[in-house]
Each structure stands twice: as C-alpha cells, then as structure tokens.
Amino acid sequence: MSYIEELQKRVQHIEKGGQIKYHQKNEEKGKLFVRKRLELLFDEGIDIEDAFFANCMDDSLPSDGVVTGIGKINGQDVCVMANDSTVKAGSWGKRTVEKILRIQETALTLELPILYLVDSAGARITDQIEMFPGRRGAGRIFHNQIKLSGRVPQICLLFGPSAAGGAYIPAFCDIVVMVDGNASMYLGSPRMAEKVIGEKVTLEEMGGAKMHCSVSGVGDVLVKTEPDAISYARNYLSYFPKNFREKPRAYESKEVKEFEKSIEDIIPENQNAPFNMHDFINRIIDEDSFCEIKKKFAPELITGLSRINGKSVGIIANQPRMKGGVLFPDSADKAAKFIQLCDAFNIPLLFLMDVPGFMIGTKVERAGIIRHGAKMLAAMSEATVPKISVIVRKAYGAGLYAMAGPAFEPDAVIALPTAQIAVMGPEAAVNAVYANKIAELPEEERASFIKQKQDEYRDDIDIYRLASEMVIDAIVEPNNLRKELVERYRIYEAKNVLFTERKHGVYPV
C-alpha cells in the first residue's frame, strides 16, 4: 500500500464515524450524523479541521468522538466543536477534551464566535484520571467558556444529552437551542436520582427540552428538528458582530409588514385591558425580522432580536397578554441575561413599557423577587449601548425603573399619548390613600367618591404634566414611532461611554 493509499484509507475510516448500528440508532431518533450537521451549519462545509486523527491508533475511536474546526456562517468564520454520538456515545476522553480546549483557545486568539453542537454522554469513566481532574481536564472547558463569555458569541445547539458536568457547556453559552424529544440536560440521570434520593421521574420531566425551555429557563429556544435548530443558529448569528470589538452588520432596510389595523387601533383605551405586544412590535420593526429568545419562559416579558432600518435592535417588552405584563422573578432574570447579551455585542436596546409593576405577595417574596429584580435593574443600568425606552401605556412603580426609566440614563424616554407614569395605578392609589375614608362613607356615596378621587389622580399624573416637567423627552404619535426610532438610533450610534471604572460590581445573583 502506498503512502497516499494508506492516508486515504485512514481518512475514509475516520470520516465514517462509529459503527453502523449507532448510525442507525441515531437515525431512528431523527438525529443526523455529526458531519451532516456541519454540512447544514456552514455556508460551504467545514473549511479547516484540527486533530482529525486524534486517537487514530485506536480504530474504534475516530477523531476521539468530536469534530473541531472552522467554517463560515453568513460569510463569517466561526469555530465549532461537535460531538459524534456514534463514537462511544459522544463521551469525552483525554483527546476529546484537549480538542475542545484547543478550538476554544483558537476562538479566543482569533476572537471568533464559537458553536458547541452537543450530543454527549459525558466523561469516559475509564479515562477519568486523564480527562477529569487536571489542568487540561474538562473543568478547563468551562474556564475557557467563562473567559470567552462576552468576548465572542457562544452558541449551544443541544441535539442529545448533556449530562452531569457536561451540562455546564450550555449553561455558559449565550443561547441554548434544544431539539424537542432528543435534547436533555441534567446533573444526575433519573436512574441516579432513584438510587440516591429515591425520586422516580422520567428523563423528559426532569431534564427534557420542553421543561428547560419553559420552566427552568436553562434552555432558550425549543425546536422540533435538528435542521430547525441549525437554521435558528444561522439566523441568530446574523444579528451579531463576530466579537465585542465590532458592531453588528447592517442589512438592507425592509419596510414594516402591512397590517389592516394601525398601532393606534391595537392599543386598548382601558389601561387594564390586555393586548398582544407582539402586534405592537411587528408594527415598528423590519418585516419578519423578529428572532425571539426564551419564548416559552416567563412569557409576561418578551425578549428578542430585531432589525429597525436594517440594523440590529434588542427588544425588551412587557406582554400585557400574559400575567398582565407584571414582572416576576423569572421575567427579571430573563431580562437581565438578554440585556447583558445585547450590551456585550453592541446591539442597541429598545424597552417597550406597559407594566403594572413587580408582582407582590408571599409566593414571590419567598422566591426573592427583590433579589431577582435587582439583577434586571443592574444589567439595564450598566448597559452602555444606545438605549431608548418607549412608554406604551402604564409604567407603574419599580416597573418604570426596571424598564429603563429616566433615572437610568436611557438616551431617550419617549411616551405615546396613551402613556401613564406613576408609583401605582389610579385604582390602587385611591385605595391606598383613602381606604379608611372610603370605609367610613355611607355605601351609596362610595362609588362617586372613588371616581372623583381617581379622576383627580389621573389629572395629577397627566402625561403632558410629566412632559412639562421634562420627565419624558418626547411625546410621539404611535404611527410615527418607527420613524422617530430610526432617527434616534442613527444619531445615538456615536455613543461611546464607559459605565464606570472598577474590577466588577457586587450585585445580587
């Protein structure tokens, strides 16, 4: 056999991955082979691959169960690590870990985005001394991820399990896309849970994609198939620059989608009646440009990337259709992470306010709503990208603060004529101030007294009064809002500020 023939033979063997039976098993579950996944992910396949021959002295471990390399997404070079679950269930040996570390270090040096295509059973127990505890052990993967965080976009596509320590790969990514039915994350398997703590539970219930994307919030995006996950990631990256030093790429501006009802028509006059904030968002952004994050988790707050006039804008919007748009511990956490994500990568922020405040009651106090709310305030306050807050309807109490109210250095606070800013709404305020008085009044006089006091209160918080006091910077007709935003974002693009100098803040976590 010639040298060339030997090389070709070895390459062919490695490219095939693990045994046929494991390929078949994956196929039954709707799982694609790792090289097929990469073909779909990149514009034109993987451009360079490193340590293709890792562990090639052992025929049963092609590439040691992981593909690492660089390819292009939307014309941009990105690093990738992709587990091969046909090789020992994608488990990590010494060389697997070293390959992952090296591609992370390449991402650090070149300041390129990195994607983790995870489908792995975790550590190879038989190899633990070589891959678990040491300086170049698996712990360093997370150390590298933490170092990469905020420098370059980190994306996790979860196609299979991500178990025990491995579950921290998704945890440190900016975003985690999970394939329903196949993806899972857990520290201890259901079998272990039964043995160690006596709990009987299924994998889906404990660590499935649906659970993580709607209850725990560890997952961000739930998709049906692997190609869906891949196309989500390609689209998501189009809103980002390659690293924290640059601004996102500008695309050609698209008109707003045409609707029968205008913005004015969709906002109910009654402040307490719900409406769908998505309808509002769709009337100010470029057509079909909304890329929602954490759709199923804490839906009372909408977070997503969009384009306005072809440029990336991160939207944080209260959703009156869900839980009245009230802020809860989970919605505060969701907002904090999203704001940090946008601020890290120079994506301007837009806050759309229609918020009755933070939730009250025993349940949320025990859950530490003050601590969680503080995270949102801190993230919003620290964000130095252009930030505009729009008061759509009510902005009550600490809700005004958390949604980038005037005290938090937004570049502008814009009110629609329907805006109402106050410590609390008229109903609650009149009740708080006059509760005793109302109780003393004869039954038949109460209603008219309450109405009179509420009207007085409404006059007191009149939006023109607040404009006169310069609490807000502009009052804009809803149908002119987009135009106003386009102009303001164009002008604020020059913004270049440092929040403050120090090692780091000490806020609640």
Added chain:
Amino acid sequence: MEEVKAMMAGNVWKIVVAEGDTVEEDQDIVILESMKMEIPIAAEEAGVVKEIKVAEGDFVNEGDVIAIIES
C-alpha cells in the same frame, strides 16, 4: 386532556366559555383580575370544555386548575 391552570394568583373576574363549548388553541377560557389587570387564561390546545372548576369571584392561586379541556 388538558388542564387549564392559573398562571398567577388572582380573582376569577369572568368565565367566557361554558361546559360543552368547543374551543380553539389560545382561546380565552376565563379572565382573572390581579394586580388591577385583566389576566386572560387561554387554552393551550383545542378541544371541548369538559369541566369548569371555578366560579366568578373565586380566588385562585398560581397553578390551580381552572378548567379541563378534552382534545
């Protein structure tokens, strides 16, 4: 069968369907009143309303079952 649950604590303000009604996905079943806001609680799946477990004026806690829908 789907249990429609209260997504937050509040009072049942209006029940907008009746037992036996056919409902679509995302159709409102009841409207709660909480934090001075109207909070619609919708069906997550289409089906027939088998049972309504609350009355107008009732206090419900987060997670309480409001209705049962048979798909």
